[in-house]
Amino acid sequence: xxxxxxxxxxxxxxLNRQLVTDAHRARLAGLCRVLExxxxxxxxxxxxxxxxxxxxxxxxxxxCPPLDEAALDRVPNLRGAFHAAGTVKNHVKPACFxxxxxxxxxxxANAIPVAxxxxxxxxMANKKGFRAQRLYREVKGFRLWSKEYPEIGNHGKTVGxxxxxxxxxMVIDRLQAFDVDLLVYxxxxxxxxxxxxxxxxxxxxxxxxxxxxxxxxxxSLPATRHMIDRRRLGLMNDGAVLVNTARGALVxxxxxxxxxxxxxxxxxxxTTEPELLPADSPLYDLDNVFxxxxxxxxxxxxxxxxxxxxxxxxxxxxRGEPLQHEVRREDWDRVA
Amino acid sequence: xxxxxxxxxxxxxxLNRQLVTDAHRARLAGLCRVLExxxxxxxxxxxxxxxxxxxxxxxxxxxCPPLDEAALDRVPNLRGAFHAAGTVKNHVKPACFxxxxxxxxxxxANAIPVAxxxxxxxxMANKKGFRAQRLYREVKGFRLWSKEYPEIGNHGKTVGxxxxxxxxxMVIDRLQAFDVDLLVYxxxxxxxxxxxxxxxxxxxxxxxxxxxxxxxxxxSLPATRHMIDRRRLGLMNDGAVLVNTARGALVxxxxxxxxxxxxxxxxxxxTTEPELLPADSPLYDLDNVFxxxxxxxxxxxxxxxxxxxxxxxxxxxxRGEPLQHEVRREDWDRVA
Numbered sequence: 001x002x003x004x005x006x007x008x009x010x011x012x013x014x015l016n017r018q019l020v021t022d023a024h025r026a027r028l029a030g031l032c033r034v035l036e037x038x039x040x041x042x043x044x045x046x047x048x049x050x051x052x053x054x055x056x057x058x059x060x061x062x063x064c065p066p067l068d069e070a071a072l073d074r075v076p077n078l079r080g081a082f083h084a085a086g087t088v089k090n091h092v093k094p095a096c097f098x099x100x101x102x103x104x105x106x107x108x109a110n111a112i113p114v115a116x117x118x119x120x121x122x123x124m125a126n127k128k129g130f131r132a133q134r135l136y137r138e139v140k141g142f143r144l145w146s147k148e149y150p151e152i153g154n155h156g157k158t159v160g161x162x163x164x165x166x167x168x169x170m171v172i173d174r175l176q177a178f179d180v181d182l183l184v185y186x187x188x189x190x191x192x193x194x195x196x197x198x199x200x201x202x203x204x205x206x207x208x209x210x211x212x213x214x215x216x217x218x219x220s221l222p223a224t225r226h227m228i229d230r231r232r233l234g235l236m237n238d239g240a241v242l243v244n245t246a247r248g249a250l251v252x253x254x255x256x257x258x259x260x261x262x263x264x265x266x267x268x269x270x271t272t273e274p275e276l277l278p279a280d281s282p283l284y285d286l287d288n289v290f291x292x293x294x295x296x297x298x299x300x301x302x303x304x305x306x307x308x309x310x311x312x313x314x315x316x317x318x319r320g321e322p323l324q325h326e327v328r329r330e331d332w333d334r335v336a
Numbered sequence: 337x338x339x340x341x342x343x344x345x346x347x348x349x350x351l352n353r354q355l356v357t358d359a360h361r362a363r364l365a366g367l368c369r370v371l372e373x374x375x376x377x378x379x380x381x382x383x384x385x386x387x388x389x390x391x392x393x394x395x396x397x398x399x400c401p402p403l404d405e406a407a408l409d410r411v412p413n414l415r416g417a418f419h420a421a422g423t424v425k426n427h428v429k430p431a432c433f434x435x436x437x438x439x440x441x442x443x444x445a446n447a448i449p450v451a452x453x454x455x456x457x458x459x460m461a462n463k464k465g466f467r468a469q470r471l472y473r474e475v476k477g478f479r480l481w482s483k484e485y486p487e488i489g490n491h492g493k494t495v496g497x498x499x500x501x502x503x504x505x506m507v508i509d510r511l512q513a514f515d516v517d518l519l520v521y522x523x524x525x526x527x528x529x530x531x532x533x534x535x536x537x538x539x540x541x542x543x544x545x546x547x548x549x550x551x552x553x554x555x556s557l558p559a560t561r562h563m564i565d566r567r568r569l570g571l572m573n574d575g576a577v578l579v580n581t582a583r584g585a586l587v588x589x590x591x592x593x594x595x596x597x598x599x600x601x602x603x604x605x606x607t608t609e610p611e612l613l614p615a616d617s618p619l620y621d622l623d624n625v626f627x628x629x630x631x632x633x634x635x636x637x638x639x640x641x642x643x644x645x646x647x648x649x650x651x652x653x654x655r656g657e658p659l660q661h662e663v664r665r666e667d668w669d670r671v672a
Contacts (some may be wrong), residue, residue, distance in 0.1 A: 113463070116490060116514065120459035123452050127635070129628050136629045140615040146635050153637035154452060174513065178452065230572065279476040292465050293472045299463070299482050301489035305515065 005056040005318065007032035008048065009039035014065030016130060019061065019084065019303045027311050031318050032057055041065075043074050053077070057317070059084060059310060064091040072099055080317055084310040086110030086297065088327055088335060097329040104313040104325045105335065106306035110298045113305075115170035117296035118245045121268040122175070122213050125241045126154040130290040131266070149238065151212070155179045158212030161199060162227075163246070164189045164272070168217030172197050183207045186218075191238065208235040220247035230255035231261040233265070245296040248273030260286055270296045341392040341415070341654065343368035344384065345375035348399030351589060355397065355420065355639045363647050366371050367654050377401075389413070393653070395420060400427040408435055416653055420646040422446030422633065424663055424671060431664040440649040441660045441671065442642035444502065448636045449641075451506035451563040454581045454631035456551050458511070461577045462490040466626040467602070487548070487575065491515045496547030497535060498563075499582070500525045504553030508533050519543045524639055544571040548564075549579060556583035566591035569601070577602040581632040584609030596622055606632045 002186045007028065028034060035055060040048040042065045052074050058064075058081040065071065067081060072095050080102035081092070088105045096103055124130060128149040135148065146152055158178045159166050164186035172182055176198050184199035194201035204227070208214060212234060216223050228242070228251040236242065236259075244251060248271045259265050266288040275294065283289050298306055313323050327335055343364065361480040364370060371391060376384040378401045380633060388410050392399075394417040401407065401415060408431050411655040416438035417428070424441045432439055460466060464485040464516050471484065482488055493516045497504050500522035508518055518533035521543045530537035540563070544550060554560045565576070571576065572595075580587060584607045595601050611630065619625050634642055649659050663671055 047590075071610050112515075113490065116459050117463055117465070120456040120463075123456035124460060125458075127449070127453055129453070129456075129631065132631055133626060133628050135429055136627060137620050140613075140617075142612055142618050143629065145629055145631055148638060149649040153639075154449065154629065155638040155641050157637065177510065216538075250547060276478055277476075283477075284473050284476050291472060293479065293481055295463055295465065295468055295481055295488065299488040299543060301493065302491040303489075310377050 004031065004033045006035050006051065006054045007057040007059055007314075008035050008051055008055045009059045009061075010042070010048075010064045011039050011059075011061030011084070013039055013041060013063055015039070015063070015303070019307055022306060024304070028059070028314070031311070031314055038082055043071060056080070056159065057082065057314060058071055059314070060091055061085050061305050061307075062132075065322070066093050067091055067096050067101070068093040069095045070324070072096070075248075075333055080314075082310045082313050082317070083302075084307040092327065094329070101329045102317065102323065104310065104323055105327050106309045106325065107335065108325055109169045109306040109309040111184055113298050113302045114167045114245050114296045115174060117270070118167070118171050118215055118243060119174045121243055121245070121270075122159060122171075122241075123154055123178070123241065125266065125268055125290070126152075126157050126211060128152045130268070131287060134287050140182070141245070144204060157181070157199075157212040158183060160185065160202065160207040160214045160236075162186075162204065162207065162214060162216045163218030164194070165217045165219060166195065167246070169197060171215060171217060172199050183211060205232065205235055207234055209237065211240060213241045215243040216246045218246060220249045225249050226252040228252065230258075233259050236265050239266065240266055241268060243268045244272075245270045245303075247271050248275060257282055260289055263288055270294055340367065340369045342371050342387065342390045342463065343393040343395055343650075344371050344377070344387055344391045345397075346384075346397045346400045347375050347395075347397030347420070349375055349377060349400070351375070351397055351639070355643055357640060359644055360640070360647065364395070364650070367647070367650055379407060380398040386550060392416070393418065393650060395650070396427055397421050397643075402429050403427055403432050403437070404429040405431045408412055408432070408437070414578040416440075416650075417492065418646045418649050418653070420639075420643040422642070428663065430665070438653065438659065438662045440659055441663050442645045443671065444659065444661055445642040447503045449634050449638045450503045450581050450632045451510060453606070454503070454551055454553075454579060455510045455577055457581070457606075457626070458495060458551060458577075459490055459514070460628050461549060461579065461602065461604055462488075462493050462628070464488045466604070467623060470623050488615030493517070493548040494519060494546055494549045496521070496538065496543040498522075498540065498543065498550060498552045500530070501553045501555060503582070504551075505533060507553060508535050517545060529550075541568065541571055542546055544568055545573065547576060548573065549577045552582045552586050554582060554586055556585045563586040564588065564592075566594075569595050572601050574600055575602065577604065579604045580608075581606045581669050583607050584611060593618055596625055604628075606630055 035051040036047050056077050056079045061084045062305040082104045086107040159180050182199035183202040184194050185204045191201045253273045268290045270292045345479045371387040372383050392415045397420045416442045431597050495516050495517040518535035519538040520530050521540045527537045589609045604626045606628045
């Protein structure tokens with residue numbers, strides 16, 4: 001067995017208490033020579049300076065500074081940067097690929113809680129749980145709830161998935177266990193692939209008109225900005241539910257707010273545009289909106305799963321095995 | 337092929353629009369001779385009277401009157417009563433078994449939405465979605481949510497299932513897809529069976545002390561009344577969540593209200609004692625309570641699944657095949 005490669009942890013220090021368990025520390029120490037027990041926020045940190053010539057592996061996380069030419073010049077022996085978070089675009093720069101530094105992402109692990117939250121939101125929305133809970137607080141008495149919400153229930157509902165992304169596919173996969181009809185829109189997915197996932201391929205306008213719940217899982221790109229615009233919101237059925245655990249920019253929020261204020265549709269919204277809504281936004285208070293503050297992604301204990309994945313990748317690297325979550329230069333346009 | 341057996345529909349008329357689709361009507365007409373197209377509420381209904389001597393099969397539902405000696409005397413050719421709802425105890429009487437009338441229950445179909453709702457509630461509670469949503473409405477601004485709720489997240493949580501009932505088992509089964517540790521308490525389940533379900537067997541007091549979420553799925557019986565009493569609520573961890581989609585009588589609500597008012601624990605409550613809480617109950621308004629008005633069970637579209645099951649059983653009966661959801665005299669103490 002070869003000598004253990006020297007590793008440095010580079011991420012915002014505040015993360016550490018949540019992210020790193022004793023089991024993680026023991027595992028990392030079994031795989032690598034840990035140069036500093038605690039993370040450094042950047043290479044200028046006095047605890048980092050003595051190790052820059054030595055370090056071969058970076059365990060990176062939220063807050064890792066850009067690994068550009070200048071940064072990489074300071075770590076001449078760097079062989080890999082293993083990321084314990086979803087988004088690599090903030091710290092990974094083309095210089096990493098130019099110099100053959102291997103890069104991995106924990107986006108797969110980060111997708112899991114988003115898919116779980118989304119499915120829970122869809123089930124609860126179809127049961128009118130969010131609405132019934134608010135109405136029950138107001139009336140504090142008996143109602144024939146099935147009369148208040150005649151179409152209450154998950155059975156036989158149509159759920160439209162916009163975007164067969166990693167998360168979109170996980171949502172489709174988890175919804176197979178339910179008696180719902182699944183539609184999927186994705187311009188890069190062919191009909192056979194869609195059926196293979198367990199969903200009926202569908203054009204976007206058609207999906208909006210047929211779904212009881214529309215759940216967004218498209219990437220946020222210039223081309224997808226406001227893909228759910230006023231016209232398309234107007235295609236949604238009365239009483240249908242828009243679920244957005246992806247990105248606020250996918251939806252024209254002025255039009256969305258108008259539709260929700262009118263009460264014509266419902267929404268479960270975890271991501272908004274802007275990211276923090278103005279304090280006077282009606283979305284905070286509407287009975288037909290379940291608004292959460294961007295918590296669907298990895299939070300608290302869920303961040304540990306991303307570290308598990310990064311350690312899995314470090315272990316494969318150390319053993320000379322193929323990496324499973326590597327980000328390559330050719331993937332760049334598709335990764336978050 | 338034998339002649340189609342004559343069938344009568346017996347249940348509360350208001351149900352019909354939600355319950356029965358055109359496809360159901362067509363299917364029933366394919367299996368049986370439908371004596372009256374619409375349901376009758378009881379045997380005294382003028383539409384029922386001409387058919388009592390003829391009818392062989394009852395398709396029953398909520399509101400079906402008791403099938404006791406007197407009632408069965410009026411339908412001398414009755415061979416089976418197929419129930420499109422969960423609870424058979426209101427209409428099925430010992431006389432049914434005495435006379436060899438076959439009985440089926442749609443409790444299996446009714447368990448599905450309860451399990452689905454419960455899993456959604458557990459996932460959302462672990463994500464602190466219910467709480468974050470309310471706090472976000474109040475502050476209408478930025479918070480570091482993972483700091484507000486350090487243990488936010490589903491990963492690595494311990495979920496304790498009280499009662500390996502049909503619904504309890506469905507919840508355990510559905511939670512296998514999540515990275516949670518499962519405990520189960522059931523006095524009638526042995527350790528090997530528990531492990532076979534995918535959960536660690538556990539005494540009730542121990543389960544309460546170890547779980548992040550405790551979900552109740554025990555039957556409501558004299559022996560289980562207030563099984564979650566003040567002492568046992570006190571065993572729950574600070575910040576743990578009690579989920580009750582079973583029956584209010586399982587929990588001492590005075591003690592529960594005290595614990596929830598203190599803010600020490602959280603709850604997702606779909607069933608209460610009394611069933612309709614008094615208007616001055618603090619449970620309506622607490623931030624740490626997600627209170628819904630007994631909607632976890634079959635509602636709206638979900639009632640159709642129970643009719644599907646009843647029609648499946650009628651089809652088996654007509655074909656002379658074994659029934660899959662038959663209620664026998666010897667099952668009586670175990671069924672709802």
